[in-house]
Amino acid sequence: MTVTVSQLIQALEPSATMAMAAKAKELKAAGRTIYDLSLGEPDFATPEHICEAAVEAMRKGHTHYTAASGIPELKKAVVKQYHERYGLEYPAENVVISNGAKHAIHNVFACLLDPGDEMIIPAPYWVSYGELVKLTGAVPVIVNTPQSNGFKLTAEALRAAITPKSKALLLCSPSNPTGTLYSREELQALADVVLDTELVVVTDEIYDRLVYTDQPYASFPTVRPGLQELTVVVNGVSKTYAMTGWRIGWAIAPNKAFAKAMGDLQSQETSNPCSISQHAAIAAIQGPQDCVEKMRQEFDRRRRYVASRLASIPGLSCPEMEGAFYAFVNISQHLGKTYGGVRVDDDTQWCLELLGQKGVASVMGSAFGAPGCVRFSFATSLENLAAAMDAVQEFVNGAR
Ligand code: PMP
Numbered sequence: 001m002t003v004t005v006s007q008l009i010q011a012l013e014p015s016a017t018m019a020m021a022a023k024a025k026e027l028k029a030a031g032r033t034i035y036d037l038s039l040g041e042p043d044f045a046t047p048e049h050i051c052e053a054a055v056e057a058m059r060k061g062h063t064h065y066t067a068a069s070g071i072p073e074l075k076k077a078v079v080k081q082y083h084e085r086y087g088l089e090y091p092a093e094n095v096v097i098s099n100g101a102k103h104a105i106h107n108v109f110a111c112l113l114d115p116g117d118e119m120i121i122p123a124p125y126w127v128s129y130g131e132l133v134k135l136t137g138a139v140p141v142i143v144n145t146p147q148s149n150g151f152k153l154t155a156e157a158l159r160a161a162i163t164p165k166s167k168a169l170l171l172c173s174p175s176n177p178t179g180t181l182y183s184r185e186e187l188q189a190l191a192d193v194v195l196d197t198e199l200v201v202v203t204d205e206i207y208d209r210l211v212y213t214d215q216p217y218a219s220f221p222t223v224r225p226g227l228q229e230l231t232v233v234v235n236g237v238s239k240t241y242a243m244t245g246w247r248i249g250w251a252i253a254p255n256k257a258f259a260k261a262m263g264d265l266q267s268q269e270t271s272n273p274c275s276i277s278q279h280a281a282i283a284a285i286q287g288p289q290d291c292v293e294k295m296r297q298e299f300d301r302r303r304r305y306v307a308s309r310l311a312s313i314p315g316l317s318c319p320e321m322e323g324a325f326y327a328f329v330n331i332s333q334h335l336g337k338t339y340g341g342v343r344v345d346d347d348t349q350w351c352l353e354l355l356g357q358k359g360v361a362s363v364m365g366s367a368f369g370a371p372g373c374v375r376f377s378f379a380t381s382l383e384n385l386a387a388a389m390d391a392v393q394e395f396v397n398g399a400r
């Protein structure tokens with residue numbers, strides 16, 4: 001007799017971003033010099049005043065279970081911030097605090113989708129969306145978007161993907177993995193279809209503070225009246241405040257009943273998000289914001305550097321990086337060649353050979369539904385990026 005894994009979990013793809021990062025760490029531990037451009041994780045330390053708030057929370061005895069859906073002070077801070085930044089009004093009860101935005105997304109899908117429902121996901125997509133949809137028994141409907149349009153979904157493509165089973169649309173702007181950003185007008189075009197068809201929109205706005213254009217960020221529910229009732233917003237502290245390890249994210253529900261459902265689910269799943277991290281997140285949101293701007297400016301410097309290096313390597317192309325910290329590079333012109341004696345026919349092999357031969361860790365585009373592409377994260381120092389870009393250039397130049 002052996003213990004076997006359920007069919008649902010057997011069908012689950014493990015996260016490729018986490019897997020590539022683990023591979024890079026393994027090689028590093030074995031003594032190799034590795035330039036790790038795989039994971040989308042700020043390399044900065046969590047700002048000191050946030051750490052101090054966590055220490056104080058522990059000293060004050062905030063070391064016990066909290067309300068399952070999170071502490072009211074943090075929910076209030078979240079809605080206040082969305083109001084100040086985007087003019088949106090939500091009651092604090094509509095917020096559910098979770099163990100990171102990834103967990104928030106899982107809760108949203110679990111409370112929204114029934115088996116057989118369809119969720120429209122534009123590709124390239126972040127690795128977890130489709131897998132978390134499948135865990136509910138619903139069906140991810142992938143809609144490919146062209147590089148010529150910055151890998152963005154158009155209203156026409158959205159309309160064409162809608163069937164009687166369509167329940168929801170997933171949007172992620174700025175996008176992981178492409179680094180592109182939807183303008184207000186582009187979102188309005190999608191919103192018109194959404195309002196017409198009453199699709200629910202899950203908008204992942206985790207990179208809303210990492211934008212490098214002059215246009216103000218357009219949060220999806222603000223672009224047309226009536227959208228707030230149809231939209232679930234996901235955000236968190238991981239990227240904005242360099243707090244990936246603290247595991248705090250949230251969903252803002254369109255109504256109290258939906259928020260209650262997510263809180264009830266969480267009460268059975270995890271009891272509550274970490275009490276200490278919740279207090280740290282309050283300090284992050286309510287404290288000085290100059291740390292966010294400092295990190296954004298540094299990401300911007302790295303972005304411009306990586307863009308100029310990639311542009312100088314013949315045969316590579318990528319859309320303009322307007323947000324987040326990713327370059328999503330089309331390498332298809334360099335497939336079907338031999339690298340250090342090894343023939344490379346697809347993006348997965350290309351990534352693995354780049355790692356094996358040159359020590360640069362990246363993530364294959366096929367993991368994001370975009371074969372022929374590769375994602376480089378620039379959430380690492382300029383020094384690492386310079387060495388990594390030298391190595392990529394050498395790798396490509398050496399192909400025969
Ligand atoms: N959404 C996107 C688009 C992401 O890139 C990430 C990266 N971790 C998450 C959600 C999840 O963030 P976390 O769980 O760390 O809050």
Ligand code: GLU
Binds near residue numbers: 018039127
């Ligand atoms: N979101 C980051 C990435 O795409 C972190 C890893 C993950 O959560 O998948 O690299």
